[in-house]
Amino acid sequence: MEVREIALGAGESYELRxxxxxxxxxxxxxxxxxxxxxxxxxxxxxxPAQTLPGAPLERAYVVRGRSPGGRARIRFAQIRPPYPQEAPYDEFVLEVEVTAATGGP
Structure with missing residues (x-):
């Protein structure tokens, strides 16, 4: 399981693939x-709809900072819905600290 830590300003986003x-x-x-x-x-x-059978699919998720001063832990788990009792095939944890928005010019 991989763990990654990031800091986002309020309103900023991070794309995870x-x-x-x-x-x-x-x-x-x-x-x-x-x-x-x-x-x-x-x-x-x-x-894309045109993916070869059996090919791995890359999925993208957008995490957006909302509340300055907050800390959240997002646990992504790769599961098979028909078999909820099975352990996840893979897991990824994203630790997020949300800071005050960075001001523009």
Whole structure:
């Protein structure tokens, strides 16, 4: 399991790309702990429709800083929804500290 720490200003975003195993029925899910209101997480545009069978799929997720002074931990887990009792195939943790927005000129 990889753990990455980042700092975002309020209103700033960070794009995270994770390789998936969609052809084998795995999907990425996420759970936010800590100060859950400090960040928002959304999936970016879906992958191209023309992917070779069995090829790994890269998925992109956008994390946006919302509340200055907040700290959140986002745990991404690659699971197969029909088998929730199975351990995740892969996991990725993103530790996020949200700082005050950086001012422009």
């Amino acid at each position: 994770l390789t998936g195993r969609g052809a084998r029925g795995y999907v990425w899910t996420w759970q936010v702990t800590g100060n859950a209101d400090a960040v928002s997480v959304s999936e970016a545009a879906p992958p």
